[in-house]
Amino acid sequence: MNILLVGYGKMGQAIAAQATQRGHHVAGIVDSAAGAARITDFTPTTVDVAIEFTHPDSAFANVQDCLRQGLPVVCGSTGWLHHFEEAQALTQELDGSLFYASNYSVGVNLFFHFNEYMAAKMQQFGGYDVSVREIHHIHKVDQPSGTALTAAEGILRHFTDKITWRNAPAESPQELAVLSERAGEVVGTHIVRYTSGVDTLELKHEAHSRTGFAQGALLAAEWLPGRRGVFGMNDLLGL
Ligand SMILES: NC(=O)C1=CN([C@@H]2O[C@H](COP(=O)(O)OP(=O)(O)OC[C@H]3O[C@@H](n4cnc5c(N)ncnc54)[C@H](O)[C@@H]3O)[C@@H](O)[C@H]2O)C=CC1
Numbered sequence: 736m737n738i739l740l741v742g743y744g745k746m747g748q749a750i751a752a753q754a755t756q757r758g759h760h761v762a763g764i765v766d767s768a769a770g771a772a773r774i775t776d777f778t779p780t781t782v783d784v785a786i787e788f789t790h791p792d793s794a795f796a797n798v799q800d801c802l803r804q805g806l807p808v809v810c811g812s813t814g815w816l817h818h819f820e821e822a823q824a825l826t827q828e829l830d831g832s833l834f835y836a837s838n839y840s841v842g843v844n845l846f847f848h849f850n851e852y853m854a855a856k857m858q859q860f861g862g863y864d865v866s867v868r869e870i871h872h873i874h875k876v877d878q879p880s881g882t883a884l885t886a887a888e889g890i891l892r893h894f895t896d897k898i899t900w901r902n903a904p905a906e907s908p909q910e911l912a913v914l915s916e917r918a919g920e921v922v923g924t925h926i927v928r929y930t931s932g933v934d935t936l937e938l939k940h941e942a943h944s945r946t947g948f949a950q951g952a953l954l955a956a957e958w959l960p961g962r963r964g965v966f967g968m969n970d971l972l973g974l
């Protein structure tokens with residue numbers, strides 16, 4: 736496959752390393768901090784799929800550019816989902832292909848699955864309070880993490896004692912605390928914690944490196960071309 740990498744920072748470089756190992760070709764790199772290439776320089780004749788990992792402020796414009804160029808796009812940037820409905824509408828209007836995941840790690844997507852199951856069971860049996868905690872490296876610009884937001888949405892769907900989330904300690908029993916910590920070079924740790932007067936249950940995912948994110952993004956990139964619409968990891972993994 737010929738891949739266009741949009742963003743060549745920590746994730747872009749991790750994806751390039753995995754792509755080569757899987758026999759793919761990096762056909763182009765677009766990064767605002769390096770080189771003059773633009774998304775509009777590329778078309779489906781030279782690129783099978785674009786993989787976008789940049790910044791919350793640039794992701795939506797990059798997704799729009801890819802869709803307008805007719806390039807299927809796998810986007811991993813977080814912190815831009817206030818534009819997601821517009822991205823969905825544009826994908827439909829252009830009959831394009833967009834794949835989005837707040838976290839491409841297969842392990843995290845299993846964590847999301849167990850998180851929803853656990854929330855439903857904990858609601859059913861009662862007596863517990865729940866919180867979400869995410870820990871990331873000090874370079875991360877968005878807070879809470881996209882992964883923590885996906886986990887929080889999964890909890891709110893099933894644990895009906897909570898009606899909203901707050902990126903701080905909860906101020907009422909109806910609020911789900913989503914707590915963010917930034918420390919050193921931590922790749923990404925997410926913990927869902929249920930606690931009562933008598934015990935504590937935790938569901939935890941700890942990424943040891945960026946390899947799992949890169950492998951998942953490439954799985955999505957291999958799966959997307961030829962499919963029209965907006966997709967996510969549940970479509971890919973059948974979860
Ligand atoms: N969905 C997932 O599985 C994962 C998502 N992420 C998200 O991916 C994004 C990028 O993460 P990292 O690679 O760690 O960041 P990074 O800061 O290491 O790299 C981002 C790169 O994008 C470039 N860039 C910024 N604006 C751009 C623009 N308008 N056009 C082209 N390039 C641009 C920067 O120059 C930089 O090289 C973040 O939003 C992060 O939260 C990170 C890891 C996994």
Ligand SMILES: O=C(O)C1=N[C@H](C(=O)O)C[C@H](O)C1
Pocket residue numbers: 813837838871875879880881882883922923924
């Ligand atoms: O910025 C990161 O590094 C990560 N961002 C994603 C998020 O916001 O959830 C995924 C992963 O945790 C790493």
